[in-house]
Each structure stands twice: as C-alpha cells, then as structure tokens.
Amino acid sequence: MSDVPAVPEVVGLVDAVTRAFADDGPLARALPQFEPRDGQRRMAVAVARAIDEGGVLMAEAGTGTGKTMAYLVPAVLSGRRVLVSTGTKNLQEQIFEKDVPALRGALGLPFTATCMKGRANYLCLHRFEEYRSRQGVRGRHLNSDDAVFLPVIEHWAPKTDTGDRAELAELPEDLALWHEVSATADTCLGSECPRHSECFVTRMRQRAAESDVVIVNHHLLCADAAVRESAYGEVIPSCPQLVVDEAHQLEDVATQYFGRGVSNLRIDDLGRDAEAALRAAVVAPGATAKHDASRGVMRVVDHARAFFSGLALARMSRGDERLRVAREWFADHLQTGLDLAGALDGLQATCALTAAGRDREAPADDAAVSDDLTAVARRAGDMAADLRFLLACADPAYVYFLEVKGRAVQLRAAPIDVSRIVRDLVTGQRRATIITSATLTVEGRFDYIKERLGLEDADVLSVPSEFDYTRQTLLYLPRRMPLPREERYTEAVAWEAGQLLRCSRGRAFVLFTSYASMRAVVQRLEPELEYPVLVQGTAPRSTLLAEFRRTPNAVLFATSSFWQGVDVQGDQLSAVIIDKLPFASPGDPIVAARIDALAAQGASAFEAYQVPLAILALQQGLGRLIRHRNDRGVLAVLDPRIRSMGYGRRFLASLPPAPVTYDMEQVRRFFGEPSE
Ligand code: SF4
Structure with a gap:
C-alpha cells in the first residue's frame, strides 16, 4: 500500500x-x-x-x-x-x-487505486499461446469471427498493460474465441503456469495488494x-x-454466486479442454493412458448429451422447473445424471493417471502438459461432486431447479436466504x-x-x-386502464404509450416487465410512430444506448436490463413509460422458493417480499429519467393497480414527490404541446 x-x-x-x-x-x-x-x-x-x-x-x-x-x-x-x-x-x-x-x-x-474485474475479462497468456499453436497445427482454418478478431487480439496482447478486454471496444460481447483464451478459474494452472509471473491476473492482484x-x-x-x-x-x-x-x-449477485450449477456448456468446455490436453500428451512419453482418457472424454460427452437433452425435453412438457416440486419427472432422469457423474469420475481418474505417468517419464521442461491434464482432472472431479449435490436435492437451504436459456441447459441450486x-x-x-x-x-x-x-x-x-421533482417532473397515471390480466391490456398500453410519445416527441424509454409484452406493443406501435424506434434484443445493450443518445427523438423499447444502471442526461430522455408494476414472476424458482419460505414462517410473502421488491425495481426504472438539475420529464405508470389496489399506496409513497396527473392534456402542456 x-x-x-x-x-x-x-x-x-x-x-x-x-x-x-x-x-x-x-x-x-x-x-x-x-x-x-x-x-x-x-x-x-x-x-x-x-x-x-x-x-x-x-x-x-x-x-x-x-x-x-x-x-x-x-x-x-x-x-x-x-x-x-x-x-x-x-x-x-x-x-x-x-x-x-x-x-x-x-x-x-x-x-x-486498482480496478479488479472477474477473471474472464482478462486474457490468459497460457491459453492464448495454446490456442495459437493449435491453430498452427491445424493450418489455421479459422471461422469468420476468429479470422477477424484473432489478429486484433494478437496485435493488442503484446502491448496491453492490463490484458482487460474492455480495451478492445470492437470485440463482440459473446465472442466464442474470447471464451477460449480468457483467464477463467476453471482453466487456470495457478503457480504451476509457465506464464504465471507475467500473467495479467497475477499482476492485477499484485497491484491491488x-x-x-x-x-x-x-x-x-x-x-x-x-x-x-x-x-x-x-x-x-x-x-x-x-x-x-x-x-x-x-x-x-450473492444468490447467483453462492449457488452451484452444472450445465451442458460447461461440460462441452471440459470435453474440449480434455481433448486438447490429451492431444498434447500423445506426442510425448506417458501417452499410454491416452487411449483410455480419450474414451473417457467420449463417455462424458455422450452421457451429458443424453442427460441434458432429456431434461430439456421434460422441462418443455412438464412445466415447473423446481426439482423438488418436479420430483416425479426428475426421478426418470436420476440414473442418467448418476451415469454422467460416474463418467466424470472416470475422466478425472484417467487424466490424473496420464498426468502422473508423464511426470515420471517426461522431461521437466514439459511440465505444462501435465499441469493442463491435472487442471482438467480437478474440474471433472468438481463437476461430479456438484452434479451429485444437485441430483440429491437434499439441502433445505437451497432451491434446486432446471434452467433452459437458448442452447444452455443448467441444473442449478441457489440459496433461498x-x-x-x-x-x-x-x-x-x-x-x-x-x-x-x-x-x-x-x-x-x-x-x-x-x-x-x-x-x-x-x-x-x-x-x-438533489433534484426538484415537484418542478422537474410530472407523474402520469392514466384514468382508465383494464387490469394487466385482461386481454385488451396490451392494446390499451399501446394506445397510451402512443399518445405519450406524441406529447414527448419520442425521446423516451418504454420499459416492460416481459419480452412478450414488449414485442406485442412494439408490433402495434411501430408502424404508426414517426420517431426512430430501438428495440432491446436487436443489438447489444451498449450499442442501443449509444444509438439512443445520438439519435434525435428516438424511442427505446426494453425490458429489465434497462431498468437500472442506465444514465442518459438531457432532453434526449424526456419520458419513462412503464407498462406494469414490476412484480418478480412467482414462476421464477428462486422467487417461488422465497415466497414459500416466508409463508412457512407465517409471514405474508406478498406484503413482506413481493411488494417491497417491486417498489425498489419501480424506483430504479423511474430513476432513469432525471439525471441532472436541468432535466425535465414525465414518468408514466400505466398499470391501474397503483391506484386501485391497497398496496398501490405503498408504491406511490415510495416514489419521488412529483405532481400527479390523470389527464393527458396536462402532459401535453408540460411539454408545451398544443391541446388536441
Ligand atoms: S496463471 Fe492462469 S490465468 Fe494466468 S496465464 Fe497462467 S493459466 Fe492463464
């Protein structure tokens, strides 16, 4: 220090x-x-x-x-x-x-001062070197992404001080190549690594110390x-x-972090790394166990395919993904899961044996190959232990569930409290x-x-x-709206949002609690809006925000990830329109488990958990509007429950002290628009 x-x-x-x-x-x-x-x-x-x-x-x-x-x-x-x-x-x-x-x-x-990020933000010099030599062996048949970005990383790597990918703004967020060369904990060799002293993660930690x-x-x-x-x-x-x-x-974040999970993608990674480590081992003495280990990789991959595709199919047809609730169908997959855990044990043992054989026979300067095998063996062992923990569903402090997102199928356990x-x-x-x-x-x-x-x-x-909400803002609550569960709700949201956007001349965020509602409203509104429309999911978040900032009169339609941490100062953002009170979905297994836990203690989960959680989310969403003393704008909450239900008072009491109106005419006047 x-x-x-x-x-x-x-x-x-x-x-x-x-x-x-x-x-x-x-x-x-x-x-x-x-x-x-x-x-x-x-x-x-x-x-x-x-x-x-x-x-x-x-x-x-x-x-x-x-x-x-x-x-x-x-x-x-x-x-x-x-x-x-x-x-x-x-x-x-x-x-x-x-x-x-x-x-x-x-x-x-x-x-x-030092800024420390998660390991996956940093380049792993060892993996990068391995990746390049693998490409060299294969004669550099690169896919189109790699052909563009490998030279970018090659050019940057020798010059960067930090190895932090944030320095490469042009790198796509989900670039598969980065995943292969970043400094993840799973793949790190620690002090055994030949590049340990130059490693970006090591140096970042030294600076922080x-x-x-x-x-x-x-x-x-x-x-x-x-x-x-x-x-x-x-x-x-x-x-x-x-x-x-x-x-x-x-x-x-703590809920995510202190949980445990095994996914098909993590197992795919393990299989790839195991294969690469084995390929390196074959050219040297000690390769006698290679054949077994190679078969071991195949067994893991085959069992993982059977297990995760079976779970994903069952999930589609059976509904609830909480495993304790879904015991019946989950039981059908237990044996396949245990077979996968057994295959992981097998891979761990054969990789460890191969590494030990090489340690005895290979020259000392070739230790990195053994270290890679040892790291793969450790990962396989950890995954087998996690999988058994998940299959048992035995710890009452956790909620066990299945998550299917795109190609990723993950068995997870999250702490309830x-x-x-x-x-x-x-x-x-x-x-x-x-x-x-x-x-x-x-x-x-x-x-x-x-x-x-x-x-x-x-x-x-x-x-x-510090802002004067009484002067800078107006809170608009429409007088007549159907309840969100009614079919005509989407139509009514589209109509109200359309009116508001005309008053504010675009320059707005329209925030939704679900993709489905967002898409339905965009579909209705987009053809008739005269303003540039941006929609979450059509480009990365940072690109959409940059586009919103520089496009006059733009309207951004988005869901939860734009409710917080977004800062647009000035006229460019003059209205925030919210479709529904942002109650966390009771279909979310973690939310459901928390509701059950509170109910078991005799508390009203709705009053003690769901309402406060939604109030904090609403405050965050509305907080996007006023970021400076000179900002002015309209907050609109279209959900009628904020006025009609008893708990609505709790929401209103937690909002900034903006004057409230039920009248679109006042919104027009606020923006200096002529009356209709
Ligand atoms: S110490 Fe770990 S993260 Fe750093 S270069 Fe070596 S393997 Fe990569």
Missing part, C-alpha cells in the same frame, strides 16, 4: 472531511463541476463517523447527491485501504477512470468471500473498509462497511433491505435527491 498521509489525529476525520467539502475547500477549488450540496456533506460526515467508529452504515443517497465522492473522500482521507464494490462494470470504470483521478488532483494526495483504493464488482466480492470461506486463500487483498455501491443488487452469507462473509470481516444506493428504502424505511442482507443492526441515513 502506498504512503498516503493519514489525517493527523488532532484534526480528526470528520473535521478533515468537512473541510474538504467546504464552499472554499479543495474540492470546490479543484473540481469545475463541484457544487456545495447539503446531502453530499451529510453523507460524507456520516461515512467518516462510520469509518472512525466501525460498524455498518446504510446510506440511501437520492439521485444527484454525488454519493461516490461522499464515500471516496472520507475513505481516502482515513489513510486506510478501502474496497469499493459496484453492481456494474460501468460504474467500476467510471470510478476508476474519472472519480479517482479527479479526487487525487483535488486532494493533492498521492493515493493509488499495493493499492489504497481497490475497486471491484459484486461478483468478485462474492467470489472472494467464497474463496475465503473455503480457506483457499483470497481473490481480493484484505481491506478493513468496504463500500458496497449499487447495494440493491447485492442479494441477487443469503442474509447470513452476506452478513458473515461479505460485511462481517470488515471494521467498517458502507452500504449505499439511490434506492434502499421502501416507504421511507430500511427494514426490507436490512432483513434481506442480514444487517438489522446497521445505522441508517437517507439523503433526498
């Missing part, structure tokens, strides 16, 4: 932070965009106190507060290393590339917690202070933890998020948005 001069004891952190944010303080002098904001100061002082005294602070900071500076300044001034975890890579990059350099200049402190500010995302935070729990070491260096930004996403995991593993290890987001409260209270994250004793602070 670098030598940051800590705040002298006599001054105290709270005083130092207060001075930093003063009207004539260093931030005001150095940052051209700086404006004194009461909410930002209150949050910064509360963070300073939490760092001084230890414990957990939950701070909800409404949009425009400047919360990043409100936690970074006290963290840096404390002189202790801080770990910042974000929900998205975008925010990670923004903190690292913009906020940290600005703060370094403003405070005049030479603190250091010497940094004052380490910026990660929630996936990596959870990966680190899991590794520490299993006593395998650490992914992130120890940091006594943790800031969890975009904390409303932590429960979902992550509160203990978050409390013990993520925040429990720290001296001070700050949990922050623009949306943490429901009806002004922190109870829901405290319970979900197991942080009932946290101190809380809620700082309202």
Whole structure:
C-alpha cells in the first residue's frame, strides 16, 4: 500500500472531511463541476463517523447527491485501504477512470487505486499461446469471427498493460474465441503456469495488494468471500473498509454466486479442454493412458448429451422447473445424471493417471502438459461432486431447479436466504462497511433491505435527491386502464404509450416487465410512430444506448436490463413509460422458493417480499429519467393497480414527490404541446 498521509489525529476525520467539502475547500477549488450540496456533506460526515467508529452504515443517497465522492473522500482521507464494490462494470470504470483521478488532483494526495474485474475479462497468456499453436497445427482454418478478431487480439496482447478486454471496444460481447483464451478459474494452472509471473491476473492482484483504493464488482466480492470461506486463500487483498455501491443488487449477485450449477456448456468446455490436453500428451512419453482418457472424454460427452437433452425435453412438457416440486419427472432422469457423474469420475481418474505417468517419464521442461491434464482432472472431479449435490436435492437451504436459456441447459441450486452469507462473509470481516444506493428504502424505511442482507443492526441515513421533482417532473397515471390480466391490456398500453410519445416527441424509454409484452406493443406501435424506434434484443445493450443518445427523438423499447444502471442526461430522455408494476414472476424458482419460505414462517410473502421488491425495481426504472438539475420529464405508470389496489399506496409513497396527473392534456402542456 502506498504512503498516503493519514489525517493527523488532532484534526480528526470528520473535521478533515468537512473541510474538504467546504464552499472554499479543495474540492470546490479543484473540481469545475463541484457544487456545495447539503446531502453530499451529510453523507460524507456520516461515512467518516462510520469509518472512525466501525460498524455498518446504510446510506440511501437520492439521485444527484454525488454519493461516490461522499464515500471516496472520507475513505481516502482515513489513510486506510478501502474496497469499493459496484453492481456494474460501468460504474467500476467510471470510478476508476474519472472519480479517482479527479479526487487525487483535488486532494493533492498521492493515493493509488486498482480496478479488479472477474477473471474472464482478462486474457490468459497460457491459453492464448495454446490456442495459437493449435491453430498452427491445424493450418489455421479459422471461422469468420476468429479470422477477424484473432489478429486484433494478437496485435493488442503484446502491448496491453492490463490484458482487460474492455480495451478492445470492437470485440463482440459473446465472442466464442474470447471464451477460449480468457483467464477463467476453471482453466487456470495457478503457480504451476509457465506464464504465471507475467500473467495479467497475477499482476492485477499484485497491484491491488499495493493499492489504497481497490475497486471491484459484486461478483468478485462474492467470489472472494467464497474463496475465503473455503480457506483457499483470497481473490481480493484484505481491506478493513468496504463500500458496497449499487447495494440493491447485492442479494441477487450473492444468490447467483453462492449457488452451484452444472450445465451442458460447461461440460462441452471440459470435453474440449480434455481433448486438447490429451492431444498434447500423445506426442510425448506417458501417452499410454491416452487411449483410455480419450474414451473417457467420449463417455462424458455422450452421457451429458443424453442427460441434458432429456431434461430439456421434460422441462418443455412438464412445466415447473423446481426439482423438488418436479420430483416425479426428475426421478426418470436420476440414473442418467448418476451415469454422467460416474463418467466424470472416470475422466478425472484417467487424466490424473496420464498426468502422473508423464511426470515420471517426461522431461521437466514439459511440465505444462501435465499441469493442463491435472487442471482438467480437478474440474471433472468438481463437476461430479456438484452434479451429485444437485441430483440429491437434499439441502433445505437451497432451491434446486432446471434452467433452459437458448442452447444452455443448467441444473442449478441457489440459496433461498443469503442474509447470513452476506452478513458473515461479505460485511462481517470488515471494521467498517458502507452500504449505499439511490434506492434502499421502501416507504421511507430500511427494514426490507436490512432483513434481506442480514444487517438489522446497521445505522441508517437517507439523503433526498438533489433534484426538484415537484418542478422537474410530472407523474402520469392514466384514468382508465383494464387490469394487466385482461386481454385488451396490451392494446390499451399501446394506445397510451402512443399518445405519450406524441406529447414527448419520442425521446423516451418504454420499459416492460416481459419480452412478450414488449414485442406485442412494439408490433402495434411501430408502424404508426414517426420517431426512430430501438428495440432491446436487436443489438447489444451498449450499442442501443449509444444509438439512443445520438439519435434525435428516438424511442427505446426494453425490458429489465434497462431498468437500472442506465444514465442518459438531457432532453434526449424526456419520458419513462412503464407498462406494469414490476412484480418478480412467482414462476421464477428462486422467487417461488422465497415466497414459500416466508409463508412457512407465517409471514405474508406478498406484503413482506413481493411488494417491497417491486417498489425498489419501480424506483430504479423511474430513476432513469432525471439525471441532472436541468432535466425535465414525465414518468408514466400505466398499470391501474397503483391506484386501485391497497398496496398501490405503498408504491406511490415510495416514489419521488412529483405532481400527479390523470389527464393527458396536462402532459401535453408540460411539454408545451398544443391541446388536441
Ligand atoms: S496463471 Fe492462469 S490465468 Fe494466468 S496465464 Fe497462467 S493459466 Fe492463464
């Protein structure tokens, strides 16, 4: 860690932070965009106190507060290393590339920072070398993607300092070639790797170990917690202070992370890597076991095909994918699953034997081949153990289910309640933890998020948005709408959205809770709209957003992934239209298991879980609209239940204080359009 001069004891952190944010303080002098904001100061002082005294602070900071500076300044001034975890890579990059350099200049402190992402973001030098030599052996018959992007990566690899694929903006998100050459944990040889000392992941970790500010995302935070729990070491260096930004996403990420899963695609990968390792082994002594191992790969591939295609077919015809509920049909596939686990055991044993044979017979400088075989053997063994755990469906703390997405068929188990995991593993290890987001409260209270994250004793602070919603926004709730379950609902949504889009002259997000509703409304509206239409799914998310920003009067139709983490400032986004209250689908196995668990405790799952979860999602969706003091716009919630049902009041009480109208005429006036 670098030598940051800590705040002298006599001054105290709270005083130092207060001075930093003063009207004539260093931030005001150095940052051209700086404006004194009461909410930002209150949050910064509360963070300073939490760092001084230890414990957990939950701070909800409404949009425009400047919360990043409100936690970074006290963290840096404390002189202790801080770990910042974000929900998205975008925010990670923004903190690292913009906020940290600005703060370094403003405070005049030479603190250091490192941005750490998940391993799959980095190039694996060893796999890349292997891939190229395989292509060389095969005479370079490349598919069209590889023919374009392999030279791009070849040109970049020797020059990059970080090995982070974010430097190659032109690389498609789902490029199969990247999957083959990235530094995934499954395929890493660790300290046995011949390229270990130059490895981008190794170097990133070394830099992080010497940094004052380490910026990660929630996936990596959870990966680190899991590794520490299993006593395998650490992914992130120890940091006594943790800031969890975009904390409303932590429960979902922890649920994903602390689950277990086996998929057909992961087994395909294993088969490919096993074959490559064996091909390398055949040209050298010790290849006697190669034939067996090769047969082992075939057995795994054949059993996996039978097992996963059987499950996918059963899923189509039998409905519920929760395995405990679906015991009857799942039982038909148990034996095939156990056969696959047996085949994985077999592959593990033969790869390990082949590696051991080579270790005895092959020259020492050829150790990488054995290491590859050993890594494949380890993966096969881990997969067999995971598969047996999944087939048993025995741990009541997990929900077991089948997930079919495109070509991927995955058997998964997810923890039903992550509160203990978050409390013990993520925040429990720290001296001070700050949990922050623009949306943490429901009806002004922190109870829901405290319970979900197991942080009932946290101190809380809620700082309202800096924006004047009474002046900048109008909340439109249509007077007459059918209920969402009625057939004519889609028609009514299309009509209302069409009217609103004419008032706002496009410049809008229309957000849906499902692809099906989105497609149905787009189909009806697109032919009659005079504005450029962008639809989620027709291009990558980042391309659609860039297109939206630069296309005058564009309208973007999208679903859940655009409800949060999207920032469009200015007139370009002047309306956010929401088709339905975003209740999580009770058909989702994790949601269903959580509802059942709460019902078993005698609680009303609807009141205690489904409504608060939907309120936070709605707040996020509507939060896309006003990103700056000068932004103006209309929020429209077309679902009539927000007015007609008792729980609707809870939604309205949690929304920003915008004036409400039921009248399209007022919307027209808001946009300065002539009346019809
Ligand atoms: S240490 Fe692991 S990630 Fe790094 S180059 Fe070697 S195999 Fe790849």
